[in-house]
Amino acid sequence: MINLVQNEIMKLLAKKRLLVIAVIVAILVGLFTYAQMKSVETQREKLGTSDWRASLQQQIIDTQNRLGSSRLSDEWREQLQISMKQQQYYLDNNINPSEPGAPTFVRMFIENSSDLFIPLLVLVIASDMVSSEHALGSVKLLLTRPVKRGKILLSKYIALILAVSAIVAMTALISYFLSGLIFGYKGLNAPILTGFTVENGNLDTSEVRLVSQWKFLLMDLGLVWFVAMVVATLSFMVSVLVRSTAAGMGIMLAALVSGAVLANMVSSWTSAKYLFMINLKLTGYLNGIAPPIEGMTLLSSISVLLAWWAAALFVAFFAFIRKDVF
Template sequence: MLNIIRFIQNENMKIYKRIGTWVMVGVLILTVVIGGLVTKYMMNVYETEDWQLALQTENQQLTDQIAQLNDMEMGSAAQPLHHQISINEYRITNNVPPVESGTLWGFMMTVPDFTALASVFVIVIGAGIVAGEFSTGTIKLLLIRPVNRFKILLSKYIATLLFAVVLLALLFLSSFAVGRILFGFGGGQLPYLVYNGEEVVERSMITQIMSFYAFNSIDLVMMVTFAFMISTVFRSGSMAIGLSLFLMFTGGQVVQLFNQYDWVKYILFTHTNLSQYNNGTPIVEGMTMSYSIMMLCIYFILFIGISFITFQKRDVVA
């Protein structure tokens, strides 16, 4: 156990001594700052006091879109629009104004979308943490130590995940700081509304923000694990980065394109967005959260298993 801790510390030192790592951190913080400035000065959707009228107008637009989708025999794609109409009607009936984008909590609800950028950075680290040892020849120095290959690879994987945790924490804290400076401390008393499949329910704002981070982290962990596997198997950081980013940005679109087919239930990207159950609108009708969690576990075990088996069995002479 002590050896693994020392190896994790060593891997962390390698990560944070790189200039590129601090460039990633700077870019992430700068993105949050720019997002805050854009939100404050360009995206105040409900600035007028008559937010009820704005929601009524939005509902009429959504109704028109639903009619168009029905005419195109794409009724299933209209389901989220029906849910949004229900949420808007709930707000009007119960006098629950929307959480404006120009508030601290409204801004913080949008920042979890930036986890895609954090995912890119962690994929770069995960793709190079093994392949880089082979390209520089330092893998030999690791293997002459009295530590088995399993512990070496495990320490690299844990260090990669710890870097992901650092970026997510940085994203949360920087969004809070930027939001507090730009918008003050408002909006937290309002509930977050979701349609759970049967009715509109109210949820705590901070709880919902944390759930956004948790749900978005699933895709991050799976794609980083995939990049780690490709890096370990093929010893190529560029291949790991290229494949991982390609799948991360196209996987969801492929699922949406073919979601009418039953075989889509076995594709990884059908399950990485667990918020589909939180919102009551699963991508494939009839799927459950327990099934998606099971599929995620299967893919995770597959990626990790291939990584560790390959690293331990294959000749690793650089």
């Protein structure tokens, strides 16, 4: 079994996909670091000071003014109100929500990429895990070995798990080291507030507590890894079912993008919360961001994702074992 897994890892490394992913991440991080630096600069010029309290206060005032406008949708208004109350809470407790430094950048980057960017990176590896064997014709060779088909698929799946972990860790490390060049590496112990809960459009601060930024980052990464695993498993299943890698990738892409779009407009279609792509933003729960559909919780999202995970795994193995290969 170990040999089979190593065989798969060897194929994976030979394709140099991980390297491509690293380069993509590095370029994007470079872009975002530059953008962030510019926005900090303009902010400082506008206010004439680099005091974070002043700029946070300014953000709150800006939000208050936007709330006064009558052309706001109810959902957007609610979101704004929640984030404003949260900012006020940070201000009242004298905690900087975005302590300058690489750790804060990584946190923002990971949180914002958890529902689309990291799943996309995972797709690059996962979507041709099985179908590429068809394309190359090597599947026949593989299946003629005196090993059970289930074992072959399992070895592929284990290789995939390892690759997903590597991608998540790589993204975090690259963004840490690259952004640190500009922002500095301090801030790992900066306090972060967590435990905000959103209920009926109101921000509940009774459960709030302080967490060091590095702990918070680890928790974020754990959740992002879980999301990446679910997406990887689903596209693994698709790559078993669909022979063409391009078609499989298209299917998964459509699902992911539709999730990003739907999340902004499903608040009244409550049964959409059973779709996996609506549940990908797990990190939002730690930050107290209102979920796309009222009533969604961290536990419900994880359960939905687990159900999809299990179903995808079952379908993948069932189909692969019974499939006619020609």
